[in-house]
Amino acid sequence: MRKVLTIAGSDSCGGAGIQADLKTFAALGTYGMSVITAVTAQNTQGVFAVQEIAPEMVAKQISCLYEDIVIDAVKIGMVSKTEIIKTIARKLKEYQAKNIVVDPVMISKSGYDLMHPEAKEELIRTLLPVADVVTPNLYEAQVILEREITTVEDMEKAARDIVALGPKSALVKGGHLRGNAVDVLYDGESFTYYDQERIATTNTHGTGCTYSSAIAAHLARGLSLKEAVQGAKEYITGAILNSFSIGKGVGPTHHFYKYY
Numbered sequence: 001m002r003k004v005l006t007i008a009g010s011d012s013c014g015g016a017g018i019q020a021d022l023k024t025f026a027a028l029g030t031y032g033m034s035v036i037t038a039v040t041a042q043n044t045q046g047v048f049a050v051q052e053i054a055p056e057m058v059a060k061q062i063s064c065l066y067e068d069i070v071i072d073a074v075k076i077g078m079v080s081k082t083e084i085i086k087t088i089a090r091k092l093k094e095y096q097a098k099n100i101v102v103d104p105v106m107i108s109k110s111g112y113d114l115m116h117p118e119a120k121e122e123l124i125r126t127l128l129p130v131a132d133v134v135t136p137n138l139y140e141a142q143v144i145l146e147r148e149i150t151t152v153e154d155m156e157k158a159a160r161d162i163v164a165l166g167p168k169s170a171l172v173k174g175g176h177l178r179g180n181a182v183d184v185l186y187d188g189e190s191f192t193y194y195d196q197e198r199i200a201t202t203n204t205h206g207t208g209c210t211y212s213s214a215i216a217a218h219l220a221r222g223l224s225l226k227e228a229v230q231g232a233k234e235y236i237t238g239a240i241l242n243s244f245s246i247g248k249g250v251g252p253t254h255h256f257y258k259y260y
């Protein structure tokens, strides 16, 4: 059984964060583990409170897992502040972690800031360079590069410029684009496009978390990056098709079990 770790925040309503990640790992036939960086009081309508975990506790959680268990892939989600980001980057280097997927979570679908503005610089300086693949949505790519991104051509240039910041590859997601939901992968050599007709739903809470976790699970299973993203795109599309309303706001994607 391949083992996959998520380093991310807890989402009390279960649609995003650690909860979405663990469901995805299980659905894709891998064994999931978690390092919690923050606890959020969150529902489909908003994020009402955030309590960050002390960086030393984040470090301890990472150490005790890597000291004991062979981890085949790791995904990093919500990391809200500079000290937590520094700690994670240091620990991943110390344990020579492999198959590192960084989802640079900045803002929730309900519009709440999940990262302190000053932490962005640290994310760029220390976490992007250790990533095998970084998965920004349009907004996050805009914040990282400090320019507007509105077309597929802009996404290609953004993926190339993000790779220049240090990660081995960048997947710029077009979930917030007009028209098809097309994502652009640049691996330092060439572009690959993952194109999907847009599904008419507002229940997209947790799409980014689920997608990056599915990429990590497929990398853990030994797939190449291009194959892992293809498998993850099929998985997230199915999960969005299965999404449903659970409250008054943005509902979650729904997972279905796909054993390998």
Ligand SMILES: Nc1ncnc2c1ncn2[C@@H]1O[C@H](COP(=O)(O)OP(=O)(O)O)[C@@H](O)[C@H]1O
Residues within 6 Å of the ligand: 136, 137, 138, 173, 174, 175, 176, 181, 182, 183, 196, 197, 198, 199, 200, 201, 204, 206, 207, 208, 209, 211, 233, 236, 237, 240
């Ligand atoms: N309405 C939709 N129909 C089909 N695919 C979508 C839709 N919304 C998002 N996606 C896809 O879901 C994945 C997550 O993307 P996105 O929503 O942009 O990320 P985030 O949750 O980080 O904002 C991407 O593959 C994107 O293309």
Ligand SMILES: Cc1ncc(COP(=O)(O)O)c(N)n1
Residues within 6 Å of the ligand: 008, 009, 010, 011, 016, 017, 018, 040, 042, 077, 078, 105, 107, 108, 109, 110, 114, 204, 205, 206, 207, 208, 209
């Ligand atoms: C703990 C946590 N992590 C990540 C997200 C982003 O997910 P989304 O953009 O789908 O709201 C979230 N809302 N909560």
